[in-house]
Amino acid sequence: MAEVTQSKPIEQANLEELTSAIAELQEYRDRLVNETISAAKKAKVMKGQAQNNLEPTLAKIDAMLAELRQRQATLTNKN
DSSP, X not given: OOOOOOOOOGGGOOHHHHHHHHHHHHHHHHHXXXXXXXXXXXXXXXXXXXXXXHHHHHXXXXXXXXXXXXXXXXXXXXX
């Protein structure tokens, strides 16, 4: 059975949780790009077209990363 995890608002996350979330999200982003480009090569889709298709998703991920990093910086400066 799938494990259900409870998420809490970014404002309630501690520095360790933010650092972990940033690392995991960055890893996911990198894997998504690499796997998409690899699949595009196998399907003989142009790299540019594959990247264009990824762009909206990458923009969302990048926005989340920016927000997490901003919150991380805020917490770091408070300590």
